[in-house]
Amino acid sequence: MQIAGQQLDLVFSALADPTRRAILARLATGEATVNELVEPFELSQPTISKHLKVLEGAGLVTRGRDAQFRPVRLNALPLKSAAQWIGDYRRFWEESFDRLDVYVSELHRKEQQHGRKRRRK
Amino acid sequence: MQIAGQQLDLVFSALADPTRRAILARLATGEATVNELVEPFELSQPTISKHLKVLEGAGLVTRGRDAQFRPVRLNALPLKSAAQWIGDYRRFWEESFDRLDVYVSELHRKEQQHGRKRRRK
């Protein structure tokens, strides 16, 4: 989990920034140069380059080379792992399972209350 | 996107830590007290409490009250938004679309090369 988890660390933390998510959204419409990615934002070019480095570190984009251009391309594969991880929790948000779960575990908790108090360190 | 995006910021950055993901995994088996969550880790209780605060801030867990216990419960709903966001990219990782896409956009890029050079600031 530590070894495989590192990939998830990188992906999730890359996704935790709205600028980076916007960059990915833009790349979903096709590859772009750095300057094309700078334009829509009020951020400086170095700032965007840095965000791109983070995305690249997470494997979410790849860079090409074309003269002085370094076209940026979406690579969605790491999102698959993220989607799979989250997918394991789908049953917890689907159906009105949520409230039922709360209710059941509430009962369970109350049943265990006595045991809990007895728990030794 | 900024307003709705903040929720995603919180969720993704909460998920970006392996300890917090492990806590969620544990909670998927049922609610737990703070001390029960501390045990499996080599981390101090305050550290776990801090992680719980982050998870709570992202809406991923809720806290109850039961005497001196503050049972922690999974709330997977925010994961739904995260799953939806990621889901928009599914088509990019499914099929062997990836390599094809790269190839196509490579061609496209080369076709546009001349136009790119002419681009004015």
Place this chain on the structure above:
DNA sequence: TCTCTATATAGCCAATAATGAATATAACGG
């Protein structure tokens, strides 16, 4: 009330991350 137990808060530290300004590199066009 006194003493456990469970949990939270505060304060501190080291490591990392984000931001902006300035500069460097790299490749084209002439």
Place this chain on the structure above:
DNA sequence: CCGTTATATTCATTATTGGCTATATAGAGA
């Protein structure tokens, strides 16, 4: 070779994070 464009790197600054220890609070139970 020169000038221009595209992008990266460097620095300095500041903010955030994750961990710790020590202490505080809150409730149970004797």
